[in-house]
Each structure stands twice: as C-alpha cells, then as structure tokens.
Amino acid sequence: MKRLTPYLLVLPGGLWLLAFLVVPIIFMASVSTQEGDVVNGFVQTFNVGNYVQAIGDFHTQFLRSAGYGLAGTAIAILLAYPMAYWIAFKGGARKSTYLLLVLLPFFVSFVLRTVSWKFMLADDGILLGPLKAIGLLPEDFHVLQTTAAVIGGLVYNYLAFMVLPIYVALERVDHRLVEAARDLYASRLGTFTKVVLPLSLPGVFAGVLMTFVPMTADYVNAAVLGGPENTMIGNVIQTQYLVGNDYPVGAALSLTLMAATLIGVFAYARALGTENVLAAAAR
Amino acid sequence: MTDNQVGVGAADTAAPLVSPVPAIELHGVVKEYRVHGELVQAVKGVTLAIAEGEFFSLLGPSGCGKTTTMRMIAGFEDPTRGTVSLHGGDVTGVPADKRDVNMVFQSYALFPHMNVWENVAFGLRRRKTPEAEIKRRVGEMLAIVDLTGRERRRPRELSGGQQQRVALARALVNRPRALLLDEPLGALDLKLRQAMQTELKRIQREVGITFVYVTHDQSEALTMSDRIAVMNNGEVEQLAGPREIYERPATAFVAGFIGTSNLLTGTVDRVDDGCAVLALGDGGRVLVAGSAHAAGDTLQVTVRPEKITISAERPSGRVSAARGTVEDVSYLGTYTSYAVRLPEGTEVTVFQQNAFDSSTTAEPGDSVWLSWQPHHSFAIGS
Numbered sequence: 082m083k084r085l086t087p088y089l090l091v092l093p094g095g096l097w098l099l100a101f102l103v104v105p106i107i108f109m110a111s112v113s114t115q116e117g118d119v120v121n122g123f124v125q126t127f128n129v130g131n132y133v134q135a136i137g138d139f140h141t142q143f144l145r146s147a148g149y150g151l152a153g154t155a156i157a158i159l160l161a162y163p164m165a166y167w168i169a170f171k172g173g174a175r176k177s178t179y180l181l182l183v184l185l186p187f188f189v190s191f192v193l194r195t196v197s198w199k200f201m202l203a204d205d206g207i208l209l210g211p212l213k214a215i216g217l218l219p220e221d222f223h224v225l226q227t228t229a230a231v232i233g234g235l236v237y238n239y240l241a242f243m244v245l246p247i248y249v250a251l252e253r254v255d256h257r258l259v260e261a262a263r264d265l266y267a268s269r270l271g272t273f274t275k276v277v278l279p280l281s282l283p284g285v286f287a288g289v290l291m292t293f294v295p296m297t298a299d300y301v302n303a304a305v306l307g308g309p310e311n312t313m314i315g316n317v318i319q320t321q322y323l324v325g326n327d328y329p330v331g332a333a334l335s336l337t338l339m340a341a342t343l344i345g346v347f348a349y350a351r352a353l354g355t356e357n358v359l360a361a362a363a364r
Numbered sequence: 365m366t367d368n369q370v371g372v373g374a375a376d377t378a379a380p381l382v383s384p385v386p387a388i389e390l391h392g393v394v395k396e397y398r399v400h401g402e403l404v405q406a407v408k409g410v411t412l413a414i415a416e417g418e419f420f421s422l423l424g425p426s427g428c429g430k431t432t433t434m435r436m437i438a439g440f441e442d443p444t445r446g447t448v449s450l451h452g453g454d455v456t457g458v459p460a461d462k463r464d465v466n467m468v469f470q471s472y473a474l475f476p477h478m479n480v481w482e483n484v485a486f487g488l489r490r491r492k493t494p495e496a497e498i499k500r501r502v503g504e505m506l507a508i509v510d511l512t513g514r515e516r517r518r519p520r521e522l523s524g525g526q527q528q529r530v531a532l533a534r535a536l537v538n539r540p541r542a543l544l545l546d547e548p549l550g551a552l553d554l555k556l557r558q559a560m561q562t563e564l565k566r567i568q569r570e571v572g573i574t575f576v577y578v579t580h581d582q583s584e585a586l587t588m589s590d591r592i593a594v595m596n597n598g599e600v601e602q603l604a605g606p607r608e609i610y611e612r613p614a615t616a617f618v619a620g621f622i623g624t625s626n627l628l629t630g631t632v633d634r635v636d637d638g639c640a641v642l643a644l645g646d647g648g649r650v651l652v653a654g655s656a657h658a659a660g661d662t663l664q665v666t667v668r669p670e671k672i673t674i675s676a677e678r679p680s681g682r683v684s685a686a687r688g689t690v691e692d693v694s695y696l697g698t699y700t701s702y703a704v705r706l707p708e709g710t711e712v713t714v715f716q717q718n719a720f721d722s723s724t725t726a727e728p729g730d731s732v733w734l735s736w737q738p739h740h741s742f743a744i745g746s
C-alpha cells in the first residue's frame with residue numbers, strides 16, 4: 082500500500098490529462114491525415130499533404146506568431162522584472178495586496194479585457210480623440226490594426242504569468258546573501274547582477290515558458306486589436322476549423338504549431354538551462 | 365574594576381592593547397528600532413575599543429544586542445547615535461562594501477549558485493584583483509581551511525563544517541583588517557564545534573588579524589578570547605580577559621551567566637586587616653578582600669563552586685566558613701557536585717574534584733562546613 086501511495090496521488094490528475102489532453106491530441110493527429118469535406122465526411126488516407134499545405138500556405142503566419150511571441154515575451158520580462166522586484170523587496174506588509182492587483186485583470190474575461198482595449202484605442206476613442214482634437218496627433222494616426230497594438234495586447238494579457246514566477250523566485254532569495262555580497266565589496270549593482278539576478282533566473286525561465294507559449298498560440302489579440310496584416314497562426318487555425326470547415330488542415334496546423342513550440346522550448350531549455358545560466362553568472 | 369587582586373592572572377591584561385590605534389572603536393553607540401510604532405533600544409550606549417590582532421568576543425544571552433552591535437561594525441546598520449571607527453577613521457554611515465572588514469554569517473550565507481572556488485573568489489573579483497593573483501590566493505586559502513580538492517562542489521554538497529570553512533575562507537581571502545564572526549559555530553555539533561574552535565584560533569594566529577567573535581556560549585568565549593565583553597540587555601556589563609571575567613565577575617549578571625556561581629548576601633560586621641567580615645548564621649562568616657567596605661554595608665558576594673572545600677570540622681585560619689546541610693550529591697565524572705543549604709536558606713553549590721578516588725566526602729543529610737580563601741569571594745554590583 083505504501084508503495085502505491087505516490088501513484089494514487091497522481092492518478093486523478095493523470096486521468097484528467099489523459100482524457101482531455103492526450104486523447105484529443107491523438108484524435109487530432111488522426112484527423113490531420115484525413116481527406117474529404119464536412120458534407121461527405123472525412124476518411125483516413127494518411128495524407129501528409131495536409132502538412133505540406135499547412136506549412137506552405139501559412140509559413141508567414143507561423144513566423145509572425147513566433148516573432149510576436151518573442152517580442153511580447155521580451156517586453157513582458159522588461160516590464161515584469163522591475164515590478165516583481167519592487168513587490169518582493171519593497172512591498173513590505175502590502176505584498177499580497179500588490180500581488181492581488183497584478184492578478185485583478187483576471188477577474189474580467191480575457192475577451193472583454195481585449196475588447197475594452199479596442200474601445201480605448203479606437204481611432205477617435207477616448208484616448209486618441211482628444212489628442213487629435215488639440216492637434217497633438219495627426220488626424221490619420223491610429224493604434225488599432227498595427228503590430229504594436231497586437232503585441233501590446235499580448236503583453237497586457239499575459240503579464241501576470243511573467244510577474245508571478247519572477248516574484249516567487251525573488252521572494253526566495255535569502256536577504257543574507259545580499260548582505261554577504263555587499264560585505265564582500267560588491268556594489269549595489271554588482272550585488273544585483275552577481276547574486277539576485279542569477280538566483281531569480283529560474284523564475285524568469287518559468288515566466289518565459291508561461292508567456293511565450295500562449296502568446297504564440299493566441300488569436301484573440303490579433304482578431305480584436307490587429308488588422309489583416311497581423312493575422313497570427315491561431316487566427317488561421319480558427320478560420321480553418323470554424324469558417325473553412327477544413328478540419329484536416331486545421332489539425333495539421335495545430336500539430337505543427339505544437340511541435341514547433343515544443344522544439345523551441347526544448348532548445349531554449351537546453352541552451353539556457355538554469356545550470357548553464359547560473360554557471361555563467363557565477364563569474 | 366581597576367584594583368588588581370590576588371587570583372587575577374597577569375595573562376589577560378598583557379595580551380591586548382599593543383597597537384596604539386584600536387582596530388575597532390565604538391563610542392556611545394545606540395541602536396533603536398521602531399517596532400509597531402514603539403521605540404525599542406537594541407543597543408544602549410556601547411563604548412569599547414578592540415586592539416589590532418586581538419581575539420575579542422561579544423558574549424551574552426539571546427537578544428542582548430550582540431548581532432546588532434556587530435552589524436553596525438560591518439556597516440549593515442547605522443547607529444542611531446554614537447560613532448564607529450575602524451583603525452582610527454570614523455566610518456559611521458559608510459556602506460559595508462567600503463569597509464575593510466568582513467563578516468562570517470551565522471548561517472554562512474554562501475552563494476548557492478556558485479561553487480566553493482567561486483564563493484571564495486567573490487570578494488577578490490569584486491575588487492578587480494588580477495586573475496593570476498586570485499588563483500594563487502584562493503588556492504592558498506583553501507589549503508589553510510583544508511578544502512583543497514573540493515573547489516568544484518556547490519555549498520549544498522558540503523557538510524556543515526565544510527560550509528563553515530568555506531565561509532571563513534571567503535572572508536579571510538580578502539585579508540580584511542578585521543574579521544567579524546557571528547556565532548560561526550552555532551550550527552555545528554559539539555565535537556565539530558570543539559575542533560573548529562581550535563582551528564579558528566590557529567587560523568587567527570596564522571593570519572594575525574583582529575577577530576570579533578559573537579557567541580552566547582560562555583565556554584567558547586572563555587577558551588578562545590583575549591578579551592570578552594559580556595553584554596546584557598543592550599549594555600556591556602563587563603569587559604575584561606577571560607580569567608578576570610570568570611574569577612572576578614563585576615555584576616551579579618556576569619557571575620550568573622559565566623559558569624556556576626554562588627551568591628551570598630550579608631551585612632558587614634567589621635573590617636579587619638583590610639578584610640570585610642560578614643557574619644553568617646551558626647557562627648559562619650565570609651571574608652571579603654578589599655577595603656572599600658564599611659561596617660553596616662549590605663554586600664552581595666560571589667564564590668565559585670570549585671573554590672569551596674567541604675569538611676566535617678570547622679576549618680581554622682583566616683578563611684570564609686559556613687555551616688550547612690548537604691541536600692543533594694551528583695557524581696559528574698571529573699567532579700562531584702554538592703548542593704548545601706545554609707541556615708538562612710541560601711543554597712550553595714560546591715564542586716569537588718574526583719582526583720584520587722570517587723568516594724564522596726559527604727552524604728545527603730550530613731551537616732558540613734564549607735570554607736574558602738578570602739580572595740575567592742568578591743563583592744559585586746547588582
């Protein structure tokens with residue numbers, strides 16, 4: 082019985098994952114090599130052509146998604162790190178309040194949040210309207226339908242996933258290590274770069290995973306805030322499924338995205354594995 | 365505490381104060397904290413001077429302000445009032461990285477993301493020491509603390525004692541002019557602790573720098589220190605060599621905190637040949653050397669348990685003597701401890717060496733005489 086306990090503990094979660102993650106993926110993999118249409122039904126022909134078509138027709142959107150994901154993640158790090166740092170070291174007794182504030186947007190639906198951005202940033206909306214009226218901005222200036230709007234929306238929507246892991250990592254840094262570094266002649270900056278930053282890198286590492294993956298697969302921000310030039314792979318997949326009813330190509334796109342993301346993440350983990358980064362920081 | 369008396373060795377007054385400029389000087393240092401709106405004084409006006417090359421201990425019970433005092437020397441904390449000087453220069457307000465002292469933390473505070481070598485090299489690198497010199501000095505230092513061959517280990521892959529030595533090496537490799545150690549052996553077991561005490565003492569002699577050592581372990585302070593400041597409640601109660609602290613405690617607190625001590629209270633009956641004589645019940649008396657007392661003064665007097673002799677007959681000669689009843693006898697290996705109740709109710713502890721045989725001199729219930737030399741009891745402030 083004792084030896085079974087660990088297995089019993091993973092059983093509920095394991096079954097959940099099996100039912101709702103593994104089975105759909107297998108199902109999708111099967112669909113991705115089928116042929117046919119909605120009216121006459123799809124048959125399994127092991128047609129890899131769907132993949133060729135998926136990558137051939139939509140590689141622009143794949144690359145754009147990766148680009149947006151990278152840019153969004155980078156900006157999120159730059160915004161989240163100082164925030165997490167401030168909460169962890171200067172937050173004092175109010176830390177949990179600040180953390181709650183970071184999480185507050187999550188109490189509103191993802192789509193609603195993004196749509197409210199659309200209202201705020203509309204060409205003659207509450208923000209740009211007055212600025213144009215007083216002549217600070219040219220009449221044809223716009224934010225919506227631009228790359229900046231999409232990336233901005235991505236960063237806004239996923240920022241908390243970057244803040245939280247970094248905060249947790251910073252929170253765990255023993256303050257005595259900071260004092261030890263200062264005692265050993267490190268300046269404030271030196272203490273940060275040699276001790277605090279390296280010790281918080283696992284948090285940054287986790288934050289990158291938690292934001293890059295969903296950002297790359299996102300479709301809401303591009304749909305609401307972007308224009309035709311900003312279509313991401315998530316939008317393509319959505320269109321294939323819901324508009325074009327081309328399930329096989331949609332499935333092929335999804336699996337390609339998943340495989341590409343996994344490969345990217347593994348490459349990232351290998352290249353920037355915590356141990357490697359720490360070893361470099363130790364000098 | 366200026367009059368020198370019999371029983372106070374010359375050794376503890378001779379060692380320190382060689383260099384005219386003290387390595388560390390605290391002047392009227394006060395540290396206040398605001399805790400929930402209330403002002404708490406952690407250190408209440410400490411003035412002391414530590415000589416170059418001295419092994420100086422801050423000894424006292426938990427919460428008496430030892431760490432706070434040390435943190436002000438290191439530069440982690442600024443005194444609310446008073447000044448801190450290092451080697452003659454006022455450093456009050458100077459940050460830690462600009463002070464030529466290093467600290468060994470109680471918890472070691474080794475950098476977990478660096479291996480032993482990198483931990484030890486940290487300070488030298490921050491000071492832009494040439495790489496070749498770093499290599500040489502770190503190597504030498506690791507040899508001194510006997511860690512050669514473990515350079516690539518991470519702190520978590522080391523035993524407690526090894527981590528402690530890395531912490532020591534990491535501080536010493538910078539050749540600071542003073543090393544501050546905050547209960548550096550606190551986390552070690554007794555055997556390792558004793559081994560490290562000897563080791564620390566050896567290293568201090570080898571490198572010849574000032575050590576300021578914080579401990580709440582009195583035997584540790586007594587064996588290692590040139591001088592000890594006994595702190596209580598934010599103040600220094602006594603500052604002297606180990607022998608004097610033990611033999612001539614200045615206050616009841618020091619007497620009670622360092623080793624076991626008996627406290628007797630009595631009124632001076634007469635002053636006889638430079639000795640105050642206190643009358644005890646049943647014909648007993650206590651002789652207190654020193655002429656500062658007059659008849660009628662009420663005195664508190666200490667005497668250490670091992671200075672007392674037990675006998676069946678009333679001892680003769682110029683000695684302190686007290687009659688009492690043995691209540692308890694405990695055999696403790698090298699010595700036997702007796703609890704003796706005096707007629708006025710005071711319990712006196714007596715240690716008798718088991719030098720020749722282990723047979724006890726007295727049994728519970730026996731009526732006995734206790735005696736000791738006049739120079740073994742002192743009147744103390746309270």
Ligand SMILES: Nc1ncnc2c1ncn2[C@@H]1O[C@H](COP(=O)(O)OP(=O)(O)OP(=O)(O)O)[C@@H](O)[C@H]1O
Nearest residue numbers: 397399404406425426427428429430431432433580
């Ligand atoms: N940052 C602080 N804020 C408020 N009070 C403090 C602070 N640091 C120390 N104190 C208080 O000051 C007093 C002295 O603390 P300190 O740490 O110097 O004691 P210590 O002698 O080192 O004790 P220990 O042997 O337990 O380490 C304690 O009463 C403590 O509660």
Ligand SMILES: [Mg+2]
Nearest residue numbers: 430431432546
């Ligand atoms: Mg302490």
